[in-house]
Amino acid sequence: MKGFLLVALLGAAMPGLGTAAAQTAPSQDAGQMRSPAPGAPARVPLPPADAPLPYQPMRVGELENREIYSTRGEMLGSVKRVVLDVTDGITFIVLERGGFVGIGEKEFPLPADRLYTQGGRLVVPGLTDAELDNAADWDVRDQKYREMADSEIINVARR
Template sequence: MNFEERNTYGMYKDTDEQGPGPRLMGADTLIGNDVYNENNEDLGDIKEIMLDMTNGQVSYAVLSFGGFLGMGEKLFAVPWDALKLDTEHKRFVLNVNKNRLESAPGFDKDHWPDMADQAWVDKINAYYETRSQSDQQNRQNMY
């Protein structure tokens, strides 16, 4: 696979036709993607993709919500497992209504949380009703 095998959206050409979208995508192609909820309400857009360098997994998408031209916007670290790819509309879907998102644990661009802090990880996963990557790994190792 090489760079030329990417299409204009940065998606690597799929060869096995499995799943709802491409198997591999360039992380930079996800920045700026819209996020909607299941009621078709615009929740914002992806500002950053956070990788766990210990296991090579995507942990969070940083979602920007509210504000105007970057002023007054609030950022949210949304667990990757809470997002679904909507290939038909080329966007992500997060099963959270706007009111719940407004009250979610968030941060501003100058005051990012310590995403390695286990208490913070637990709080975020509880809020979005997901499991952390390490929890999933531990469950897999048990079987």
């Protein structure tokens, strides 16, 4: 009798606890998030533990001299340096192309958010050999750019 009374009292305090059917039946809103009570912190669903991060933090020193490819697998050039536009905070990867042993190469600034890593390669979508061949050379000595140190970290998108 005491056990029945205890279950009845708990059932009144906590709806659904008093019956075995309510204890074993799955909730109608299973898998859905409920709205938090006013004043309670919002619950944000976490990604699965094995989900890849959308960005890969990389040291500037890791990026320098790495090859950059088109989405078709053509090698477009390599990373000469990484610079920061001090006027607006945009990070650029400076692609070096052509030349021989440091003579006659051209440099092209690519916004870092335009690159991504895929299978260990740096890839730039929508850039072709012809576009690079026809582009004007770029001078990094412009005062609004600061070359980033090898130890500085930037985020590169992953795919």
